[in-house]
Amino acid sequence: MPLLHLTDQEQASGQAGLPHRVSVRWPWLLVAAAWAVLVLAELSHQTFLLDHHYLLQSSGLPWLAAFEVFLLCWQVMTVAMMLPSSMPMVQLVVYAGRRQARAIAVPLAFLAGYAVIWTAFAAGAFLADTLVHRLVELWPWLAMHAWLIGAVTFFIAGLFQFSPLKGRCLDMCRTPLGFFMRHYRKGMGAAWHLGLRHGGYCLGCCWALMLVMFGVGVGNLAGMAALTGAMVIEKTLPGGKRLSPLIGIMLLLLALLWFVHPVWLQRAGV
Numbered sequence: 001m002p003l004l005h006l007t008d009q010e011q012a013s014g015q016a017g018l019p020h021r022v023s024v025r026w027p028w029l030l031v032a033a034a035w036a037v038l039v040l041a042e043l044s045h046q047t048f049l050l051d052h053h054y055l056l057q058s059s060g061l062p063w064l065a066a067f068e069v070f071l072l073c074w075q076v077m078t079v080a081m082m083l084p085s086s087m088p089m090v091q092l093v094v095y096a097g098r099r100q101a102r103a104i105a106v107p108l109a110f111l112a113g114y115a116v117i118w119t120a121f122a123a124g125a126f127l128a129d130t131l132v133h134r135l136v137e138l139w140p141w142l143a144m145h146a147w148l149i150g151a152v153t154f155f156i157a158g159l160f161q162f163s164p165l166k167g168r169c170l171d172m173c174r175t176p177l178g179f180f181m182r183h184y185r186k187g188m189g190a191a192w193h194l195g196l197r198h199g200g201y202c203l204g205c206c207w208a209l210m211l212v213m214f215g216v217g218v219g220n221l222a223g224m225a226a227l228t229g230a231m232v233i234e235k236t237l238p239g240g241k242r243l244s245p246l247i248g249i250m251l252l253l254l255a256l257l258w259f260v261h262p263v264w265l266q267r268a269g270v
Helices: 008-012 017-043 052-057 063-081 084-097 105-138 140-144 147-160 164-174 176-183 188-217 221-236 240-260 262-267
Strands: none
Touching: 017 063, 017 084, 017 221, 052 063, 052 105, 063 105, 063 188, 063 221, 084 105, 084 164, 084 176, 084 188, 084 221, 105 140, 105 188, 147 188, 147 240, 164 176, 164 188, 164 221, 164 240, 176 188, 188 221, 221 240, 240 262
8 A cells, every 4th residue: 555655765764764653653642641631530539520420410510511521521531442442543544644734634633533423422421311310310210220220231232242233333443454445535624534434433333332431430440441451452453353242241241230139239339
């Protein structure tokens, strides 16, 4: 693929190496910065700002302000959790951007489109959670059995791991070069649309796991790291696709345990 190779002049120039390495690696700096923010929030006991339950119930903020705070924090979580598993695609766009006048603007446009997809998911999840909180307030039975919400979330996420949609989107995510060759065009606008398209497949692949994180893992760095690792393995490593049904089985078992013995799982911190 000529687009991804250095020119003879660049290969012969000792000064071309450093910009080349920096241009490829700077997205990892974003990931490192996002995790640094999350770790700092944990150490300073500020992770409650990531928790939609706190923002809706205990923060005292108007709903719109709580919504805006959540979406802002979600950008950090998207970079920390989703960008690592999409890094092969990101690096292809970075390489391609080096051939254009706006070398950094092109991958940034791609990342912006990618972020829009996950921000839309976060907005939908927050709105749905608002309705769930309202339903719990109006329905005493559900208030007494609120654990059902978590159990159903795990059950849905577990079933989705076996769905054809999961398999199709995972296949697209696991073949970034083929996806890039089919859909890449030059220009910031094209990079934006490529980010939207890739983000759509990434959402189709990982929305259920991120829903689990949204439901029970927000502010839990160990849980966030575990889900990040699972998505990286699924989407980037050889044989990673075999992990998908194992995750599904685990989620279904946890859902079953939650239905059978909800108090035990609550004590375990799930």
